[in-house]
Amino acid sequence: MHTAQIIRRFNFHDWGGTENVVWNSALELLSLGVTSEILATAAGAKPGKTINSGIKIRRYPYFYPYWPLGSRQKQALDKKGGNPFAPGLRQRLEQVRYDLFHVHNSGRLAEMVQAVSRKQGVPYVISFHGGCFDIPEAEQKELIAPLRWTFPYGGILDRLLRRKRDCIAGAAGIISVGANEVPKLQELYPDKHIIHLPNGVNTRQFRKRVKYSWRHKLGLPPERRLYLCVSRIDYQKNQLLLLKMLSEQLRAGEDVHLLLIGPCTVSWYLEQLQEYCRVHNLSERVTIFPGLRPDDERLVAAYQEADLFFLPSLHEPFGIVVLEAWCAGRPVIAAAVGGLQYLVQDGETGLLFKSDDLSSLLQACQRVRQPGLAEYLARNAWLEVKNKYTWARISQRLANFYAEVLEQYHHH
Known part of the structure; x- marks a missing residue:
């Protein structure tokens, strides 16, 4: 099985929980016959391809659809809360035959994956790492603070590209890192294959x-x-x-x-x-x-x-x-x-x-x-x-989930 792991940013020098999960599970999945290619924007890193421990990592140019947007504002969005466009990343998804897409972001990258999924007939699963229902109001306001006094033209591009906003609805499976959010996801998407899959540790x-x-x-x-x-x-x-x-x-x-x-x-x-x-x-x-x-x-x-x-x-x-x-x-x-x-x-x-x-x-x-x-x-x-919580246990559960999703997707 060959998967594309789509993540907003992937930088070894500025590490976070999501990067930790993507990297360690990709390494462990190799022993289970599942190969992964990590596709990310070039946020905090240079565009291009690298190979580390047998894992291909590709980073693509990107932009945030706000004007004007200074370098400090862009850097703040890179570090937290950015919702970018990455056309080159989409081209990669369309050019290579993957068995499954796994997207670790619920914004425009997920909407892009959804569009390619429909076009290519390849299922995708989506992981929620940063929470989606219990983010405090003060934190939500702070996430958009860098965008004050800017004009958001992303909505115009979204309409031109005919992107669908509910990227969860098209997913073949949903992974929640936090156990507390599983009941809400099950309530909103009762027909979806939803699992709680915690992080692991080395x-x-x-x-x-x-x-x-x-x-x-x-x-x-x-x-x-x-x-x-x-x-x-x-x-x-x-x-x-x-x-x-x-x-x-x-x-x-x-x-x-x-x-x-x-x-x-x-x-x-x-x-x-x-x-x-x-x-x-x-x-x-x-x-x-x-x-x-x-x-x-x-x-x-x-x-x-x-x-x-x-x-x-x-x-x-x-x-x-x-x-x-x-x-x-x-x-x-x-x-x-x-x-x-x-x-x-x-x-x-x-x-x-x-x-x-x-x-x-x-x-x-x-x-x-x-x-x-x-x-x-x-x-x-x-x-x-x-x-x-060993990575061996977590990755085995992830591989089983992938297999179940593929079987259900192609059966229907």
């Missing part, structure tokens, strides 16, 4: 001990606790709540250091975090480090050395970084939002706190110090990963 990578030491680099004394959060520097990820937590704990005499690792997708939010650190004298107790490649041993070292891992997101469809922390044997404290409520079993594989609630977060920090609880959570979480 267990070997995060279990293997590495030599790099963050404690040594940061000059931390042995008694100082190291807290970690790995996620984009973004208002959605809500790192500001961790700074407020740290301020309270330092005021209470606790000895802690907070390490934030992740690419910056919202520059004003990074400035807000830095200003908060300056005003509250936290600069020597907080380290903000740019995003690391997924294969960088410094990322693994951060997980392995941390005393606690936090994910305080306001909106989180899944939370692949939780799996990475579990692999490294770290206890996790996460916000009870979105897919995290289904991923983390409170009191068994981690601790949950009320969204954006400092008091609830501080209570979770006290709770995890109960004798033996951190070790109990970490032990259970590792068993959960081994039994449910």
